[in-house]
Amino acid sequence: MDGLKRKISASLQAQLSFWLSVAVIATSVGGGYFSFRGTFHEANEFQDDQLRQIAGLMQQQEPHTGLLITQSIEESEDPESQVIVQVLAPEARQIRLLDEDVQLPASLPEIVQTVPGNRYTWRVFIRHLPDSSRLVVSQRTDVRDEIAGSSAWRTVFPFILLVPLLLLLVNVLVRTMLKPVKALSHDLDQRRDSDLSPLDDRHVPMEIRPFTASINALLLRVKRSVDTQKRFVADAAHELRSPLTALSLQVDNIRKIALPPPATERMMELRGGLQRMRSLLEQLLVMARSQESVAHQVTTISMEDVFKQVLEDLIPSAEAKNLDIEVDTERSAIFSGQLFDALMLIKNLIDNAIRYTPAGGQLVLRARRAHDVLTVTVEDTGPGIPDEEMERIFDPFYRILGSGESGSGLGLAIAKAIVERNGASLELRNRVDANGARCGLCASVKFPPGPVRA
Template sequence: MILPRSLQQRLLVLVIGVVLAVWTIAAILSWLDTRREIDRLLDSHLAQAAALLVMQTAQTKDDDEALDAPVLHPYAPKVVFQIFHEGRLGLHSANAPGVPMVPLGRDRTPSFRTVRIEGRTWRVFAAPGLQRDIDVYVGERIDSRTAILLAVMRSALWPLAGALPVLAFATWWAVRRGVSPLRDLERVLARRDPRALDRVEMTRAPQEMQPLLDALNRLFDRIRAVLDAERRFTADAAHELRTPIAAIKAQAQVAMAEPNAQLRRHALVGVLEGCERAAHLVDQLLLLSRLDAGLSGEHALVDLAALARRAIADIAPRSIAKSQQLALDAPGSCVVSGNAVLLESLIRNLVDNAVRYSPARARIDVSLARRGARVVLAVQDSGPGLSPHELKRLGERFFRARADSPPGSGLGWSIVRRIASAHGADIRANRSPALGGLLVEVSFPAAAIDSNQRVSNRDC
């Protein structure tokens, strides 16, 4: 069965269909039960009538003359009886045939038979008399029983049939009243400003609609968060890109106006540095946008030690230029489950921040260690560190602790936190008890690997 698309019409079709089906089944069962009871009642009347005739034949004298019984009731033509004495028809009703309606049988046992005589179907009860030469037959036309059954069922079913339209209207009203909260929700949503993302509130919403409202409100919350992030990303990107672009423009203007080749070269170097800063900022913005969209990539078994060695090797020239001591303490392999590109970006951002914000001749230690079921990456330095207030603000986009900080995008910590969250890692920042500067610890769930997969004797 193809149901209508409208929920109200679907409920009406289902409810009225079920009511009609139940009503029809009940009517059929009532018909069968009433017919059975009427047959039993009328069969008992036939048996009682036959018993009376048997008793009457015992009290009367033998008489070979056939007599017709008078018609005393309108149903009398539909009921017949016969009394046979020594095979001859004696007392009988006017419409009785001249031959026995059914053979009594050799055992002369009283029995009911349904027979067809002269195109009509009869229900006949045959019984022997008290004397062996007397047979008594009482019959009733089946159509009379059908007429009685129809009269009884008509009296019982017509009121119920007449109530069906009333029931259908009541069902329509009840269903329409029941789905009215959906129409109320439709009107509420139709009146809303398309830009509105506040929660939908309905004071008298039924319990069944509450999950729908909760899901709708959660959807609005997610859309609002996405739009806020997009607006914040656009505004922040425009604001942050303005500075390197202005610096590039200024250096380019100086290079164009400067006749001295050495000074012009110095300005052009500034242009290149500005381009590098802008490119780095764009890369950071794109990575952060990817993380905001939930695109953390496919996870696989990743060796953090190898990623740390590669990231430190790339950053080491800048650390050497500042006469810093950059050291790595890591086992042969330290395996976690994650995305290699994102995890390398996390390590690179932490080490780059330590190198960038630590003064010359500072010490920077990077270590990897196994602590129970966790793998801990620690980056600490001997720089000035951060105050408790600044530690609380770490992770805010474009936040920079001090105005005199070296150039940077201010997005590194936001990226680190998002990557850690995507990998189920915990991140903690505090003052380093060993070096006095900033200590950052990122705790990853250790990956379960077989002994055959170990690549070093110094695994985490």
Template sequence: MDDYRPDPDALLAAIQKDESREQRGKLKIFFGMAAGVGKTYAMLEAARRLKSEAVDVVVGYVETHKRAETEALLAGLDIIPRQKVEYRGTVMEEMDTDAILQRQPHTVLVDELAHTNVPGVRHLKRYQDVQELLEAGINVYTTINVQHFESRADAVRQITGITIHETVPDSILDLADEIELVDLSPENLRKRLSEGKVYTSERIETAANNFFRVGNLTALREMALRLTAERVDHQLQDYMRVKQIAGPWKSGERLLVAVGPSPFSERLIRWTRRMAYNLEAPWLAAYIETPDEITPEQKKRLADNLVLARTLGGEVVLSSGSNVSEGLVRLARQRNVTQLVVGKPIQHPIRNFLRGGSLVDRLIRASGDIDVYVVTGDQPEDEPRRRISQPTQHSVWTQYVLAVAIVAVATGINLILLPIIGYQAVGLIELLAVLLIAVYIGRGPALVSAIISALSWDFLFIEPRFTFVISRPEDAILFVLYFAIAIFAGNLTAQLRTQERQARNNADRAMALYTLAHEIAVAMNMDDVLQTATAQIGQVFDAQVAVLLPQQAGQIVPTMHSCSTLTLDEKEFSVGLWVYDNGKPAGRFTDTLPLTTVQFIPLNTSTRTVGVIGICTRQRERLSFDQEALLETFINQVALVVERELLDEAAEQSAMLKESERLYTTLLNSISHELRTPIAAITGAASSLLDTPTSSNEAARLELTQNIQSAAGRLNRLVENLLDMSRLESGRLQLKRDWCDVSEIIGVAVKNLAQELAEHPLTIDASSGLPLIQVDFVLLEQVLVNLLDNACHYTPAGTPITIMARQQGQTLEIIIRDAGAGIPPHELEHIFDKFYRVPGTATGGTGLGLSISRGLIEVHGGTLSAQNATGGGAEFIIRLPLTAAPSPVKEAVT
């Protein structure tokens, strides 16, 4: 990206900012350098002005600090009662955001924006409540002091020595539509303080001597003025950007700050942010992963640092390299960085010597034309920068005790062995102990045991014994060599172990990925893929997972997939939709809509976004950086497979289209044949009847007329079948369910087919106690007619047909059995296909009857299957669910 030209994304962002502002409430910030300058007062005055213009303004939360003049202003304004929150036995008061949302005022006053809410309130911080109010279209007036801004908190601490805990992200400033600086000279403020207008009397003195010193106030005032000025400057630039006035990035600079797990990195990040802000330059925060391992708490701190960088508007980049300096320089060159910011490390002369200079030395040597800033830490690091994570969960303290104990045991053994093996061999046993400690315990204990064992060897075994004196020069050389070997070997061994452990971690990660890839590769369909992916992600990251996908071809809006283990509320769902539309992550731990509890990641493929995955870890904590990288890989995998499935589906659809074309052709062929045959019969018979010689023959006339009748019957059956088929397939078949007696339906069906059944002995075996069933009488009758008609049609005359009806648990079974040749086993399923006719069977059917029958039974929630009966012949079995029983029957009052 060329930073010298107006960036289309930035333009869009500026325009969108305007658009979203129009629906949102307006935010006005009353901004001051310190408590007591009169922010609340100014806010209340503004509110009264609004009130006088008949604007609906209410007080959401105002802290008067018992200042009389402020309290006077509060009179006459509507106050939303605060909510009472009980926390650890005390009842605290907080702003009642829900009450305000319900009240829907035009403008609400919310004092002390940086306030941290009592646990139990919906949001952690009050500014989040304010964001919610703004989202709801309510205008907000609020107050804040300069020290509460994230980027200034550190500077304020340096000036005043007071650590600020209640901070708000600087992005809140961007939300503000208007900022009013409430300024007061330090002298006047101190005067107000001494008059008791700021604090109550007992606190005045402490305050005056600490925070409210003139020096402090002057610095804070400058900071507040500068922040306001910067803000004005930015507004101008936004304006320039929208109006296409050239040159948004004046400087063309790009900063990169090296971030590590040290608490000091936080300062570094703030420093860089300030610098970048003033330079109008974009900035990156990079962490270079090296083979050196870091402890879980360092990991957490690192993650915090990276979050801070992101909150402050930096781009976070993770990279890896064999050492930090090499990784940093490579990254800096890749990203066209002009200025590199690193912390000033504590000096380790020996290590630096071994590695060819300190980080800064090496960086400066390798950086070429990139400027390197070395920022000083204000306190020495109070803990070792790296610590080998331990194979067993011993505390550091026990590790050392253990190491010393091992050395002691080795020394004890040596005391026994000394007369046999001599003092030189004893030294080797001690060395062995040191190596064991290095392998199983760690580097630190190994170094300590190396020193202790060397000294104890000298003291206990080297002549003259029980002194630290070494008399013979060869012993002195031996001692020095021992010491050197113990330290080097211990160090090397420990490092090997670390690498091995890292390799194992990598292997674990690879294994998790492999499992996922394998399982989703063998999954049969989209649902299986997502099911597996959800389960895997849920397991590996200990999280609940939601999946949003367009579930049908052509569906534009994605919906929740049934495999989701996480249910989304409307708001979260809308965040998911945003992610789907924009193809960018959003939600928790991101820059977009971070107030939701769910983190949404798009399933992006090369061409588009195919879905969205929402994640909510059980600890509700941010994933560590390497977990996040793993998650990203996971999600890429899933996206690929989802895309593959979508392509498969598309292919399947086109195959289905072909199949339906085939069916269409079959239909046309079959229909035209089936229609023409009876029409030909009718036309032929009718023309014969018009022919006088034929019609005068009584027998011929009768036969021809019967022929017309049967052809018309066949035509009618075909038309009914086609109509049923189309009703079934269009899904427009309306069931007229009614309580029915199956025996009665059988009776009607048999009566309808009396003519066909005349040639077959019929047995009806329906026990009289059958329960009533809720079905469509006419449709079930039609199924029975179809099945009985088939039984008559495809079996020789004279063979018996049996109809059985019985209750099997919660199912009602109707079986129609014939005594014909049966159905070839491989045809058993095909016979239900549309237009399928068993080759070589009697003509006359349409190939639709069974297909329709099955369809009709299925709309009733039942099944229709075919099998060959044990005694020969075909058997069709209808199974219908017996859902409920009708209400008891009453006698009529007659």
């Protein structure tokens, strides 16, 4: 019961359905009650009029004292519903009704009144005749009430039948009216993290538009803030490239001068630090560009050519660790989309695999197309990723502790941003050997059918 209360209080649709249903039921019960009482009263009034009309007809026949009519000429299906007509002497105070004697009250006005008997209660109309005798027309009240109740229930039946239909109709109408709001919620749930475009509220009810307008204003402010941060990172990285390049040139010039061995060793450390700094700035620039929503030219290229272009830059790093690189592609493995995104995505995945694969290891690059979906996988024989680290592996600047590898921690974050912008999917899973131990990592990218535009 508490769960139902929480659900009703938390849902606008449930509240509308509940209270409209309560209103329908309360209105139907009230309307049915008054309709039943009114019809019941009208039916009894109609039967009282019948008693008066029978008395008027019998008076026209000038009945004699002692007349008693207890059954109709024609056979009746319900003898209990018969009307009893009799003429009493002026001094008589007792009448015979079926199998019992009923005592009349002392005052005998010409009105329809209820007279109790030993077994039944009777509805009686008394009319005084010119010769001082009295014409009495009687009928059992239980039969009259049964007839009146039957008529009254016929007026209530439509309420009983229509209430479930009205409740169903209310529920359907509430769901239909709130469909635009649900569609708006579904649109927000299906959006990528980088999609901060305004909500389309053209089909949203007028009462909800102030809320959607506030959401759009919030999205606009967030978009401006995010764009400002992206521009700051890109501008800062771009501005730092020139002084770092100048420092690298100065270090190279100093290396040409004969220096003592300790100074030469320190100079090499300085040169390595500058090189790592330049790599970090390049990664930051790539990260900023991968998060842009500007559409670039769509190119159609085979994945074999993509692998070749990427390996031209990374093959020295692979040869330095004596890695065996295997490329396995199909002719049907054609990429259609933004070439820059494809190159940066594959490059970061392969560079990540080269960094974490031990010397003498192996890399396998595969590309397959099935059901118009291009799947690219990069497998290595490195240590893999601990299960507890999988949730944070795509965070910028996050690196697994104890890996012993240098890097900026931006490679997988860049790959994730490119994948999200292109509507693709990226999955990382550990490879295991026969004993269940980790023996490498497999990165799988699935590109959607057709050319992809940001």
